[in-house]
Amino acid sequence: MQMDERKKKILRALIQDYIASAEPIGSRTIARKFDLGVSPATIRNEMSDLEELGLIEQPHTSAGRIPSDAGYRYYVDFLMEPPALRDDDKMLIERETTHRIHEIQEVITQTSKLLSQLTSLTSVVLGPQKGKGTFSRMHFLPYQPGQAIMVVVKENGAVENHIIEIGQDVAAEELQKIADVLNRKMHGYTLNEVKRTLLHEIYSELTRQRSLLDSALELLEPILNDQDQEQEHVYLGGALNMLNQPEFRDLEKVKTLFKAFEEDGRLKKLLSMDREGLTVTIGGENKLDEFKDCSVISATFRVGGEIVGAVGILGPTRMDYAKAMAIVDYTTRMLNRLLRTSKRTPL
Amino acid sequence: MQMDERKKKILRALIQDYIASAEPIGSRTIARKFDLGVSPATIRNEMSDLEELGLIEQPHTSAGRIPSDAGYRYYVDFLMEPPALRDDDKMLIERETTHRIHEIQEVITQTSKLLSQLTSLTSVVLGPQKGKGTFSRMHFLPYQPGQAIMVVVKENGAVENHIIEIGQDVAAEELQKIADVLNRKMHGYTLNEVKRTLLHEIYSELTRQRSLLDSALELLEPILNDQDQEQEHVYLGGALNMLNQPEFRDLEKVKTLFKAFEEDGRLKKLLSMDREGLTVTIGGENKLDEFKDCSVISATFRVGGEIVGAVGILGPTRMDYAKAMAIVDYTTRMLNRLLRTSKRTPL
DNA sequence: AGTTAGCACTCATCGACTGAGAGTGCTAAC
DNA sequence: GTTAGCACTCTCAGTCGATGAGTGCTAACT
Numbered sequence: 001m002q003m004d005e006r007k008k009k010i011l012r013a014l015i016q017d018y019i020a021s022a023e024p025i026g027s028r029t030i031a032r033k034f035d036l037g038v039s040p041a042t043i044r045n046e047m048s049d050l051e052e053l054g055l056i057e058q059p060h061t062s063a064g065r066i067p068s069d070a071g072y073r074y075y076v077d078f079l080m081e082p083p084a085l086r087d088d089d090k091m092l093i094e095r096e097t098t099h100r101i102h103e104i105q106e107v108i109t110q111t112s113k114l115l116s117q118l119t120s121l122t123s124v125v126l127g128p129q130k131g132k133g134t135f136s137r138m139h140f141l142p143y144q145p146g147q148a149i150m151v152v153v154k155e156n157g158a159v160e161n162h163i164i165e166i167g168q169d170v171a172a173e174e175l176q177k178i179a180d181v182l183n184r185k186m187h188g189y190t191l192n193e194v195k196r197t198l199l200h201e202i203y204s205e206l207t208r209q210r211s212l213l214d215s216a217l218e219l220l221e222p223i224l225n226d227q228d229q230e231q232e233h234v235y236l237g238g239a240l241n242m243l244n245q246p247e248f249r250d251l252e253k254v255k256t257l258f259k260a261f262e263e264d265g266r267l268k269k270l271l272s273m274d275r276e277g278l279t280v281t282i283g284g285e286n287k288l289d290e291f292k293d294c295s296v297i298s299a300t301f302r303v304g305g306e307i308v309g310a311v312g313i314l315g316p317t318r319m320d321y322a323k324a325m326a327i328v329d330y331t332t333r334m335l336n337r338l339l340r341t342s343k344r345t346p347l
Numbered sequence: 348m349q350m351d352e353r354k355k356k357i358l359r360a361l362i363q364d365y366i367a368s369a370e371p372i373g374s375r376t377i378a379r380k381f382d383l384g385v386s387p388a389t390i391r392n393e394m395s396d397l398e399e400l401g402l403i404e405q406p407h408t409s410a411g412r413i414p415s416d417a418g419y420r421y422y423v424d425f426l427m428e429p430p431a432l433r434d435d436d437k438m439l440i441e442r443e444t445t446h447r448i449h450e451i452q453e454v455i456t457q458t459s460k461l462l463s464q465l466t467s468l469t470s471v472v473l474g475p476q477k478g479k480g481t482f483s484r485m486h487f488l489p490y491q492p493g494q495a496i497m498v499v500v501k502e503n504g505a506v507e508n509h510i511i512e513i514g515q516d517v518a519a520e521e522l523q524k525i526a527d528v529l530n531r532k533m534h535g536y537t538l539n540e541v542k543r544t545l546l547h548e549i550y551s552e553l554t555r556q557r558s559l560l561d562s563a564l565e566l567l568e569p570i571l572n573d574q575d576q577e578q579e580h581v582y583l584g585g586a587l588n589m590l591n592q593p594e595f596r597d598l599e600k601v602k603t604l605f606k607a608f609e610e611d612g613r614l615k616k617l618l619s620m621d622r623e624g625l626t627v628t629i630g631g632e633n634k635l636d637e638f639k640d641c642s643v644i645s646a647t648f649r650v651g652g653e654i655v656g657a658v659g660i661l662g663p664t665r666m667d668y669a670k671a672m673a674i675v676d677y678t679t680r681m682l683n684r685l686l687r688t689s690k691r692t693p694l
Numbered sequence: 695a696g697t698t699a700g701c702a703c704t705c706a707t708c709g710a711c712t713g714a715g716a717g718t719g720c721t722a723a724c
Numbered sequence: 725g726t727t728a729g730c731a732c733t734c735t736c737a738g739t740c741g742a743t744g745a746g747t748g749c750t751a752a753c754t
Contacts, residue, residue, distance in 0.1 A: 028716080065717095141500075405746095408746085
């Protein structure tokens, strides 16, 4: 069976209506609302075909039809009019992404808020991974007696500080020496690499200055074992918007959804970090069972050619794909520009 | 009408049963479950009295009684057996609060998680306010060309860093001079005080070194206008636990509750920062309408005599007060000890 | 005077039933 | 190929009555 023009029209009409109303829609209603020039009976026949093709389904015998995952997929791929952005949304995005921003954290949270606000859906934003940034250099600053502040600068510009324990008797010059060794050795490596391969090298270098060895190794410990390092935080915006979606009128669904929200790992899996450009994942297409009734529009963003993060919009499969896609697309474009041009933004 | 011994017994029984079952409880059930040696009829008479006293109420004519806010209050103040902590809970708290912790953030999030886990309720933790810490000193470190890292150390030990813009031509020595002036002037003041009163003084001091003036003022800007500074973040743990409470089986209630959760300001108001020790706020006793069906057990914690934060447990008014109180009490005790003894913990 | 048994009454809950409404599939006519 | 007609299905909202838990009141009992 082929998809002729009329079938497409009917499918489009059905999906658009369902997206707007969340109610199953029948042949009669389609005939009434959309001027297709055919009677309900004809539409019934076509719908029967569409059902056989797996594009729509019936919740129960005598309800209207609703789109299946495959139906949405077909809609997004072939039927949907090209995503257009409303001018005021465009302005809003531009306004929010041209701020002068000093912290990547802020960019992330702002973007997250922006996306959920524009779509009335939930946004998921994944920022640069801490552990991934390659090490550039470190400094020590005085702190309390027996302690020092270690400031670590990554090559992507991120700055972190840690309080470390030093012996009471370690002098500033000694610390400087340690910093010199570490800076020399670790420059250009990620912290994970340091952990895996470089440690024993540093170890052997420092045995010559036996007194420094213990300190040095202990100093490194906090940045190497920082639990935030690998498992980066996923930012969620507008989770509450989900509660307004009629598909989540059931408390049990809300529970499982929100439970999944609490696990960063799950959320991260929703964002297609491996794929370029705009990705649309519909319903069961993602692997996570908790999100089988949800769709995700996601896109990556980059700094200097390298993919450093991703933004996504999460909604029920019945969502306004055109709008969401336009918003995600435009936002990542602006984000890329912001991160490229504004050199002052440390990541 | 007076509260005689039997009335107390009945009220206690009723509240304890209601806390456990969340179901209205009638005279017959009380007579059966609790061995009070009187008939249901007598209990009915007593319950009628208790209702007149405002301590219990009826959801509708032919249901059992449930405690009113005043009833819980009476229970907490006079009836409840003194809060005892289970040994394993005790151990857990001790284990979690004797970690070697380097960041106050971690202490906060850990505590939050711990509390919600132990009670199966929601925890609210308010940490030290950034803007409040008095300034101790600052350092500048090299960063990109035209930029520097400003590391600010507060007297309570907190360390923050900011990327600041400096003129391309500003030399390290000049920065050092600026730092010296600022360190001298600002030591011992809170950033808010600096903002209010000290700025013009610094201004006049630096006019002598005209070239530095602009830089210095611009440098201060990020730490003075940091929006995180005053409005501190409230940490929420186990918000989902609320969904398991039968009183939140209604989606509308969940919505308003979670909406309130999103506003830090609201949550902050739940914690009685002004009062010493353990505070119990029952139902409508707090001023926020969204939380009129909730009770809060809260306590402040301190560093060096000064109150720097508060922890709280939020649950439905029908909560196990004894347990929650014991847990909050013990946790803050341990927290105080941790923050007092472990000098290494920067706030 | 306090306590208790008895009783009539109230009210939420639940299952069964019903009618209305929406929608379908099929058939036969156009 | 399209359409009108029709019987059929299924959900939903509402009604009805039975059930059961609980109450308040009264009168008898200790």
